[in-house]
């Protein structure tokens with residue numbers, strides 16, 4: 001089935017008891033055992049499994065083309081679970097431009113538990129090869145990356161990982177499976193902040209890991225961490241994310257169309273020194289992006305002449321865009337990224353990140369034009 005059809009039907013069924021077309025929310029934390037001690041409905045306790053989480057996980061696995069998905073209470077909880085599936089003394093190689101929370105989790109928390117890490121430019125395969133150590137267990141790429149929309153060649157990074165006996169994880173939050181399916185390109189796991197495009201309405205936090213192969217020790221390890229650490233999403237949160245799935249392909253398509261127009265517009269503005277968007281022919285890895293993505297997504301970053309002060313002044317002048325962090329919602333957001341990322345941020349201070357919503361692109365362009373002017 002096509003993604004649009006899966007987005008409507010995967011993990012959804014008519015309730016056998018009531019005939020309800022829309023799934024119900026099962027708030028019960030506990031489920032009855034039969035007289036013989038068995039669990040006839042397969043559910044035991046909501047931290048371990050819940051009908052709404054099960055339905056969401058079924059849908060997420062189908063959309064990414066994986067063997068199984070695990071839902072978490074946030075993207076960060078999903079990231080933590082993947083990294084905790086490693087052992088003390090293991091080494092991970094991560095992209096040098098990626099979600100700052102991933103970098104901070106590795107450096108501020110997991111380093112104390114003995115996780116070793118290096119950050120490299122994932123397009124520089126010589127640098128990736130050079131950074132591999134005998135104890136490298138995982139290559140972590142985010143493509144397009146946050147906030148500079150750098151591209152990693154997923155097939156190539158996976159190949160390098162596998163040659164060295166490591167696994168490859170792709171943070172696919174920005175592309176979504178509508179535009180990019182890393183598991184089809186060889187990656188072992190996909191991670192998402194479902195807070196973003198999957199939820200799509202800036203009203204629920206969530207995360208997930210989708211695993212390609214059910215027959216390795218990765219899936220049982222992740223299931224153990226999910227159940228035993230307990231960073232699981234509430235049934236209502238699962239229900240909200242699942243409610244947003246059928247519109248995902250249509251939202252992402254509209255957001256991408258507008259983002260492409262806005263990137264072209266920005267590229268022509270004298271006050272804009274650089275536009276970061278993989279759909280532009282001027283993007284250094286446009287060809288790789290075009291090969292592995294079916295669309296280039298709804299995120300655009302720009303750099304403003306005059307550095308941080310000029311960038312902050314542009315953000316201060318917008319009317320339709322909202323100054324706020326996060327992304328993937330129906331409303332357009334603008335953010336001065338370096339000032340949110342912390343002292344070790346590698347992001348240029350002149351950079352503004354745009355998350356394009358569902359407003360008409362003419363209105364968004366007009367708003368940016370007046371803010372830049």
Ligand SMILES: *Cc1c(COP(=O)(O)O)cnc(C)c1O
Pocket residue numbers: 074075076077099101142146171173174192193194195196205206207
């Ligand atoms: C937001 C985000 C995360 C973290 O997800 P949360 O749901 O905020 O915990 C991870 N990766 C990327 C690319 C993100 O945009």
